[in-house]
Amino acid sequence: MTKAEKRPVLTDVAMAAGVSVATASKALNGRNHVNKNTRQRVLDAAEKLNFSPNPFAQALNFPVTGTIGVLTADLSSRFVLPILMGVEEAFGAGSTSVIISDARKDLVREKFLLQTLIAKRVDGIIVLGDDANARPSLSEHVPVPVVYAYTPSILATDCSFTPDNAMGAALAIDHLVARGRRKIAMINGEPRFEAAQERSSAAKTALESHGLGFVSGEVLYGDWSESWGRQGVRALLNARLDFDGIFCGSDQIARGVVDALREEGHSVPQDVGVVGFDDWELFSTTSRPPLTTIDMNLEHMGRAVAGELAAAIAGVTRPGLHKLPVRLVPRESTAGLDGSLATRVGK
């Protein structure tokens, strides 16, 4: 490979500074004590060589065991699997193996699995959660780099990745408004989830930026189920509210919403435009009609987290909460009617 020739790697920095690779790494990542003069020598060498770490090249040039651990909160979670697939793809393409450890929502088990991973001398650990509520940091108990995915660490000095929920909610509202909807309700999931709160709050702000508010005054909260989506629609209809758009906290809720609207004689998208959240294709593409929704790019997040961990293993850390962009996927549930007046339902 010519990559190694073109791009200085950690070994080059270490040689130029006259120190070991391990010392160069410590000096660059600042996680361990290194003599002040030595550290300066390494930093100078890195600057002189224009050393800009390629995470994977770095990981591959580093004296490591070639295994990383993924500690999942719950493997059966819909959010965990696509991220794990991204991680596996990123590392699997090289020679790094991914050990999977599933805590099954059990903190005692998590602690045990973490000790096992450390005993196996993994080079780094990805802590992969299934909700957006911040979790305790593990970093001080772990001698290798840790990156948090989906569920952030409460410590700002840790490195965490989450999807940008606020961006998703703003995209959803802007899209409904661009499709001529002005009387918009929101049927959300469980309010104890940070993701639900972030989506509600950003949707409100987005509506306000268009001079609008929720047609129902408040966001309707329930659980993350189809059944709640159906109930939510009936609550709006029973309240005799006049609405032409519904933003849902998840695709499962949205599927319940479109089913209930159809069963009550209202057309989607002609009478009501519906936007989901997740782009869980099992629901978003099989819904009648298919759902416009927000794709959190979870597999991409997995690859990003893998790259970040590889960089951290190579000594380059970027602490903080990184919110990754999401995107709107338009489908039939908001099709047509651009700019036209929406018809009214509910009374």
Added chain:
Amino acid sequence: MTKAEKRPVLTDVAMAAGVSVATASKALNGRNHVNKNTRQRVLDAAEKLNFSPNPFAQALNFPVTGTIGVLTADLSSRFVLPILMGVEEAFGAGSTSVIISDARKDLVREKFLLQTLIAKRVDGIIVLGDDANARPSLSEHVPVPVVYAYTPSILATDCSFTPDNAMGAALAIDHLVARGRRKIAMINGEPRFEAAQERSSAAKTALESHGLGFVSGEVLYGDWSESWGRQGVRALLNARLDFDGIFCGSDQIARGVVDALREEGHSVPQDVGVVGFDDWELFSTTSRPPLTTIDMNLEHMGRAVAGELAAAIAGVTRPGLHKLPVRLVPRESTAGLDGSLATRVGK
């Protein structure tokens, strides 16, 4: 732990025979060449000690790297994840780590990942497929034990585990008949899948054992989707067939079936009893009404496969195709009407 005191382990056999643990293992598993006299000495010692390998105790008492590889055909498959969870749970409770490698249906990638696993010196490999169609054997290219899960190896000398599809179909038909249904149709998935063929054929045999046949003459084949389930029901109704029970090739199909029946004005279970296959709770419990279905016990299969691999690593192999029992989970879609005459629909 007192377990080790009560139960002789491989180390005890090796000591009694005066050989190394590695030699004792080779002698017992027969995979490597061992001097004939030595082999007999080990077998005698094993018999005298009443050595009956506890797979996990064995694995833990064996000079191994403590990692196994799971090579998946497709991590995103609905069938792969529960089996992987069972595997992870079985090994994660001990000190064996599970490396996950996802081939993503790409044979070139599979070969590369297999080489990587071997290079990492895993103690054994689980090959985890996502359909019941037999696959090429990997065993001759791999220096460690291999166990095949869900997708069997074509070689009878390999060790494979699949769910007992025929048993599931028989349970479904017997249940419908026990609930008084006599005019039964089957709406199945894609005929190119072995699982679809096995289910059709066993359903036919079960009907015949009750002196019945498919009310539609033939099994209806389509794909594994809700949309096909809805179409299948409309095909039965358009043919003006008189039916009171439908056995579906999957829960997704079954959910489409109950939706279409409701939309066409027929009650489930009053007019038609419906049985699905998979017990995929995302569909089976959210369906209106919830589905009676066949649970393939996939997480249990994962634990069984893990145990089998641990035993194989310890030198005890059980070649062949092992069909694991499945079970019927009764829910509202076949509730009530026991023994009573079913009402007729369709004309």
